[in-house]
Amino acid sequence: MKTLNLYPILLFGLLVYFGLLMTIKTQFGLLDLDIETMQTTAEIRQPVYQSMQNGILITPKTAEIIVCLIRCESMGNPNAWNKNDPNDGSKSILQFQDSTFDFYSIKAGIEKPDIWNIQHQIITANYMISNGLLNQWTCSGVCD
Secondary structure, three states: OOOOOOHHHHHHHHHHHHHHHHHHHHHOOOOOOOHHHOOOHHHHHHHHHHHHHOOOOOOHHHHHHHHHHHHHHHOOOOOOEEOOOOOOOEEOOOOEEHHHHHHHHHHOOOOOOOOOOHHHHHHHHHHHHHOOOHHHOOOHHHHO
């Protein structure tokens, strides 16, 4: 008896589903997606690994979580600004809201935090993840 491998069919179905979902969200203004600002995984990894080279202590596991969060939250767009989120929206590659960023960036040791500074976002995310706060991101379930 021949068995049918359903994995390719399921994968195709999921890709179609998410493609349609992204199209619908973009068409109705639920998702502000600019294809020109989307980055490859290698481009998304670059600032995380640059932080590590600059002496920021990030474990390899945390680095991959941060890369996943960046991909999921902003597709690597440093100018991403979700104005639909409360409190003036979520900003930059890790989609921080001002109050969350201000609070945790100081705890992470950043003297003059700038929410639009990619390195500051990565340092703050590293601090938060290292202290059990990954659940602060909506994408945490995908990136854990």
